[in-house]
Amino acid sequence: MSDAPSPVPLSPVRVKVCGTTSVRDAVLAAEAGADALGFIFAPVSKRLVTPQVARAAGLSVGPVVARVGVFLGQGLTEVLRTAEAARVSAVQLHGPLAPLYLRAVAAYYPVLRVLRPADLGQEATAEEVNLPGVTPMLDAPDPGSGKPLDWAALRGVFPPGGWLAGGLGPENVAGAIRALNPGGVDAVSRLEAGAGSKDPGKVRAFVRAARER
Ligand SMILES: O=C(O)c1ccccc1N[C@@H]1O[C@H](COP(=O)(O)O)[C@@H](O)[C@H]1O
Numbered sequence: 001m002s003d004a005p006s007p008v009p010l011s012p013v014r015v016k017v018c019g020t021t022s023v024r025d026a027v028l029a030a031e032a033g034a035d036a037l038g039f040i041f042a043p044v045s046k047r048l049v050t051p052q053v054a055r056a057a058g059l060s061v062g063p064v065v066a067r068v069g070v071f072l073g074q075g076l077t078e079v080l081r082t083a084e085a086a087r088v089s090a091v092q093l094h095g096p097l098a099p100l101y102l103r104a105v106a107a108y109y110p111v112l113r114v115l116r117p118a119d120l121g122q123e124a125t126a127e128e129v130n131l132p133g134v135t136p137m138l139d140a141p142d143p144g145s146g147k148p149l150d151w152a153a154l155r156g157v158f159p160p161g162g163w164l165a166g167g168l169g170p171e172n173v174a175g176a177i178r179a180l181n182p183g184g185v186d187a188v189s190r191l192e193a194g195a196g197s198k199d200p201g202k203v204r205a206f207v208r209a210a211r212e213r
Contacts, residue, residue: 013177013182013183013185013210013211014035014163014183014184014185015033015034015035015036015184015207016035016037016038016068016163016184016185017029017034017038017186017187017188017206018037018040018068018186018188019038019045019047019188019192019196019198020037020049020054020057020198021047021049021053021197022057025057025198026057026058026060027061028198029061029203030061030062030065032200032204032206032207032208033208033211034065034207035065035066036065036067036068036090036184037061037065037068038188039057039058039067039068039069039070039086039088040144040188041054041070041071041082042070042071042073042074045070045144047144047188047195047196049196051085051086052085052086054067054069054087055085055086058086059087067087067088067089068088068091068092069082069086069088069091069092070091070094071092071093072093072094072143073094073095073097076105079105080104080105080108083108083109088109090110090111091105091111091112092111092112092114092137093111093113094114094143095114099124099127099128099131102134106131106134109133110133110135111134111135112135112136112137113128113129113134113135113137114137114138114139114143114165115129115138115139117138117153117154120138120157120158120159121157129162135162135163136159136162136163137162137163137186138154138162138163138164138165138166138182139165139166140165140166140167143165144188144189146167146169146188146190147167148176149164149166151175151176151179154179154180155180158180162182162183163183163184164176164177164180164182164186165185165186165187167187167189167190168190168206169187169189169190169191169202170190170202170205170208170209171190171209173187173210174209174210174212190202190206191203
């Protein structure tokens with residue numbers, strides 16, 4: 001028998017492919033091994049999808065893959081109605097919001113609460129991410145812009161178990177995971193052939209690179 005200590009298993013990083021706008025791209029991401037698909041319902045986005053298309057895309061990937069509705073600065077009623085119509089399993093919230101609003105959404109859906117690096121260390125942020133059912137996600141100030149964060153500057157302040165987004169793609173996701181050990185990674189811009197349309201090779205390479213860290 002060996003005296004060597006058992007290796008501590010690294011928890012698997014969850015992989016989210018965001019900006020899904022079709023059944024074709026949902027199936028592509030699921031077959032590539034993504035854990036979650038993102039559907040952007042923020043009207044400012046060039047990846048805007050209707051709840052009806054998101055619902056059909058979500059139904060096409062079976063019972064295991066999570067479907068995340070993405071919102072930016074939208075009212076509570078709109079968020080809850082859209083999430084219900086699209087049958088998402090979780091909600092991702094960008095932009096400033098009141099604690100009561102966050103509590104209300106988290107009463108219905110697991111929430112990925114998107115923070116910018118400047119939010120870390122603020123009292124209001126600590127209150128938000130300590131709410132039950134809320135997981136922090138670090139992203140660039142301009143979501144969906146494909147700009148990576150400064151991972152070295154986040155070492156020591158990155159919230160344990162938090163998710164990471166912002167300019168991730170096949171070429172840099174493994175380095176980001178090694179730097180910050182996030183609970184999940186999320187990408188959109190660097191996986192596209194054109195706005196709202198996925199490049200199959202990039203999606204497959206992104207999921208593979210995140211798993212092979
Ligand atoms: O992508 C968008 O258009 C978008 C619009 C409004 C809110 C969020 C949006 N995307 C989110 O941005 C991050 C990272 O994007 P990228 O990989 O840097 O392009 C991701 O969480 C998307 O959900």
